[in-house]
Amino acid sequence: MSNGDPARVGREEGPVISGPSRFAIATRFLRLLPSLVRSGPTGRFTAGDLLEQAVRRRGDAPFVRFEERVCTYRDINALANRVAHWAIGRGIGPGSVVGLLMENRPEYLAMWLGLAKVGGVTALLNTHLRGDALAHCVEAAGCDLLLLGEECSETWLSLGKEVPGITVMTVHDPRPAEHASVPGSGSLDAQLADNSTDNPPLQVRSALRGADPLFYIYTSGTTGLPKAARLSHARFMGGGIYATLAGMGKKDVMYCPLPLYHTSGGVMCVNAVLRKGATLALARQFSAHHFWEDVAHHGATAFQYIGELCRYLVNQPAGPLDKSHRLRLAIGNGLRPDVWKVFQQRFAVAHIVEFYGATESNVAMVNLAGREGSVGKPFPGLQTALVRFDTVCQDVVRGADGYCQACAPGESGELLGRISEGRSAAGRFEGYTSRAATEQKILRDVFASGDAWFRTGDLLFHDTDGFYYFVDRVGDTFRWKGENVSTQEVAEAVMAQHGVHLCAVYGVELPAAEGRAGMAAVVLEPGTSLDGEVLFKGLENALPAYARPAFVRIQQAAELTGTFKLRKVDLQKQGYETGASQDRILYRDDEGRTYRLLDPQSYSRIQNGELHF
DSSP, rough: OOOOOOOHHHSSSBBBBBOHHHHHHHHHHHHHHHHHHTSTTTSSSSSHHHHHHHHHHHHEEEEEEEETTTEEEHHHHHHHHHHHHHHHHHTOOTTEEEEEESSHHHHHHHHHHHHHHOOEEEEEEEEEEEEHHHHHHHHHHHHHHEEEEEHHHHHTTOOOSTTTOOEEEEEEEOOOOOOOTTTOEEEEEHHTTTTTSOOOGGGGGTTTTTTEEEEEEEOOOSSSSSOEEEEEEHHTTTTTTHHHHHTEEEEEEEOOSSSSSHHIIIIIIHHHHHHTTOEEEEEEEEEEETTHHHHHHTOOOOEEEHHHHHHHHHHHHHOTHHHHHSOOOEEEOOHHHHHHHHHHHHTTTOOEEEEEEOOSSSOHHHHHEBBTTTEEEETTOOOEEEEEEEETTEOOOBBSSSOOOOTTTOOOOEEEEEEOOSSSSSSSSOSSSSSHHHHTTTTEESSSSTEEEEEEEEEEEEEETOOEEEEEEESSSSEEEEEEEOOHHHHHHHOOOOTTEEEEEEOOOOOTTOOEEEEEEEEEEETTTOOHHHHHHHHHSOOGGGGGSHHHHEOSSSSSSSSBBOOOOOHHHHHTTTTTSOOOEEEEEETTTTTEEEOOOHHHHHHOOSOOO
């Protein structure tokens, strides 16, 4: 069980950097309330209505800046309308599911917005998936139609065979490039050309409500196959709240280098821009090397981040554009304390808004106060609880009365969100396409008989001021030498070592040993190598003895999720088996105070219990 550490509470709070005043935040929230009520689960105002409203207000203003293209709200709406009329002609309506596999570009938005206007549900497929994983996502969506960006043809062909019952319609990629052809596919562009650019009649979605699904968005799949989470119109309509509360307005340009198939990019960025009539500066994909060039080129004033993105930027060499930009606001999640201050000072970003949440989660927190390292406080109207969690049994701790136990300040536990079915989107858990997966995320009889709470699967702690801090994922924290080891803490220490570009940490079982020993899989910067003695000394200075990895795997090639994280599931299965791949594996030699190459002799000594950690 995670024990409280009062010293940690004061140590990790960090300075408070001035953000919007409480009065300003409260005023903005009150202004938001009417639109949130109108677009709630029982409301009729949905994503298609939001676009049409933006066109009436800001029709000729730039909606999307992409490379050298500028698309107005009217431009995107016209293409979305062609999609809507085409969909009506094909019998696509409320509840119909259509797959979308396309890289970031303006057409992506027009595709799903057009489907949304007729009540269609878009399954946002991860462009990084291949083969069986991609086939699983298509199957989980239950769609019989796929809109395929030309640039993703080879990704689709990785299935190796035609998917039974799936009709593929290809969308042309304006970028000059050679693309593989998909046998049997049709040209969507040719079919759209004959359709009207006028808004479709409102009666085609007259039965649509905020609670109805808009997207299927897939979990990252870092520890297994992705799950398709349902995301409703009501949830989408709340996606831009944080940016609005932070002061984003119609003159802002929001830079989005994140994939549109994920919630951060495709929901939070897009909704914030639509809600205010602002501009979305869209990158086809994230590039640490070209990031600041892009920001300057588009005149971006805000951007959406995930923590790893900021780490990549900090690790880049200093450049002339580090402070020569208009960026004043960064909104995102996963910005760890070791990067936060360095990023903010080096790039002169005035205001960082860190939030906590997940696609399927009914829990949301936001840090508008600039409290360094914190994910903020629970959003108003949500019932949350932090309960004690046993990392050995991998389950919540219940008392003699059978109910869960709340954590004290400084004590880490699993974060839960009370599930509600009210008129507000707050507290709703919309689940996955799989009933079994949905039920696994619900914890019952938490504080009273019959109550139901969403399990975030995250360990957090809160300080005496009520600010929350992320610790680790449940299952990632493992027990070794009688202590709880946070994979996040170890990964940060390993990433700080010279030459390390990416890192994933997990526990592996050793013969005749209780718990799991730490193992770090790393990808190195090009042209660099790990010095065993330097690595040992660096980790010795950064981590307590029990948390220092027993093994380090140096990967030749890395399989990443769409949020730039290493997939752990296969790595954990391989453990420290030397023949499982071509990767080099190092082990920690405490006597020699170094990390050495794991050879058959040392492997045998570990298996025989002669070599201890």
